[in-house]
Amino acid sequence: MADIAKEYMYENIERIANGILAQTKHRPKLGIICGSGLGALADKVEDRTVINYADITGFPISTVPGHEGKLVIGKLGGKAVVLMQGRAHCYEGHPPQKIAIPVRTMKLMGVETLFVTNAAGGINRDYKVGDIMIMKDHINLAGFAGINPLVGNNDDKFGPRFPPMSNAYDRKLRDLAKSIAKEKGFEPFVREGVYCMMVGPNFETVTEARFLNIIGVDATGMSTVQEVLVARHAGMRVFGMSLITNMVISEYDVESVANHAEVLETGKARSKDLQTLVSTLVERMDL
Numbered sequence: 001m002a003d004i005a006k007e008y009m010y011e012n013i014e015r016i017a018n019g020i021l022a023q024t025k026h027r028p029k030l031g032i033i034c035g036s037g038l039g040a041l042a043d044k045v046e047d048r049t050v051i052n053y054a055d056i057t058g059f060p061i062s063t064v065p066g067h068e069g070k071l072v073i074g075k076l077g078g079k080a081v082v083l084m085q086g087r088a089h090c091y092e093g094h095p096p097q098k099i100a101i102p103v104r105t106m107k108l109m110g111v112e113t114l115f116v117t118n119a120a121g122g123i124n125r126d127y128k129v130g131d132i133m134i135m136k137d138h139i140n141l142a143g144f145a146g147i148n149p150l151v152g153n154n155d156d157k158f159g160p161r162f163p164p165m166s167n168a169y170d171r172k173l174r175d176l177a178k179s180i181a182k183e184k185g186f187e188p189f190v191r192e193g194v195y196c197m198m199v200g201p202n203f204e205t206v207t208e209a210r211f212l213n214i215i216g217v218d219a220t221g222m223s224t225v226q227e228v229l230v231a232r233h234a235g236m237r238v239f240g241m242s243l244i245t246n247m248v249i250s251e252y253d254v255e256s257v258a259n260h261a262e263v264l265e266t267g268k269a270r271s272k273d274l275q276t277l278v279s280t281l282v283e284r285m286d287l
């Protein structure tokens with residue numbers, strides 16, 4: 001088996017984590033990754049330290065609009081958090097092992113729980129644009145093609161060779177999120193379902209959309225799953241939410257097509273409710 005590249009090694013991640021901790025007084029136990037157009041949550045973080053990904057040697061940089069590329073460390077809902085305002089994706093040319101770096105960095109900073117968010121296309125035909133889907137499970141379709149951040153030599157300091165994945169999304173946090181949604185009157189647009197990662201960057205063909213529906217997918221996107229695999233490998237607790245920014249076209253020969261501008265627009269429109277859901281969850285969860 002090929003050796004792990006130096007940049008992915010424990011010692012390098014430890015160096016990155018210590019470098020970040022040296023720049024802030026906060027010691028977060030919660031990490032939050034904001035997907036396309038969802039980075040406004042960072043505005044709610046108080047007493048913050050902000051570091052550009054470009055200033056963190058070894059961090060993957062995002063090149064996509066809607067991903068600010070900033071690490072924000074401070075207080076949210078009374079708790080210390082480290083928030084990623086945007087993420088890098090495999091379709092930007094990053095190997096999956098590189099996508100693992102920010103999650104492992106958070107782990108070595110002391111983070112125990114990871115929240116992941118993303119913009120996704122609705123596959124479930126009962127879903128509507130603007131729905132928020134609590135992630136119950138995922139299908140790692142990219143993994144079926146061998147694209148998995150855990151491939152390669154396993155360093156037991158990060159986690160075990162064969163991590164279970166049948167309980168990836170924390171049940172208690174999902175229940176808490178659902179009860180908060182009920183209390184806030186969000187029930188009409190909060191769902192719970194299965195996310196599937198496609199590598200992208202193209203959106204789905206009609207037949208791919210139909211296939212995803214048949215195999216039990218509710219929403220599809222181009223991220224998140226690899227972060228979840230790495231977090232669970234490292235023993236972190238995970239909670240995830242998808243914002244349904246568009247419905248994936250599942251009829252042949254229709255005029256409209258998916259586009260990134262629509263994704264960002266919906267992100268803006270539903271941003272406040274998503275922020276309320278996340279910040280209330282942070283306030284009420286045990287850490």
Ligand SMILES: O=P(O)(O)O[C@@H]1C[C@H](O)[C@@H](CO)O1
Pocket residue numbers: 034035036037064087089117118119120200221222223224259260263
């Ligand atoms: O980072 P996420 O998964 O939120 O971004 C989604 C997938 C693509 O990067 C982009 C497509 O509009 O949004």
Ligand SMILES: Nc1nc2[nH]cnc2c(=O)[nH]1
Pocket residue numbers: 119120121122198200202203204220221222245246247248258263
């Ligand atoms: N793969 C995929 N990713 C998305 N991200 C936001 N919308 C979509 C979509 O329709 N398909």
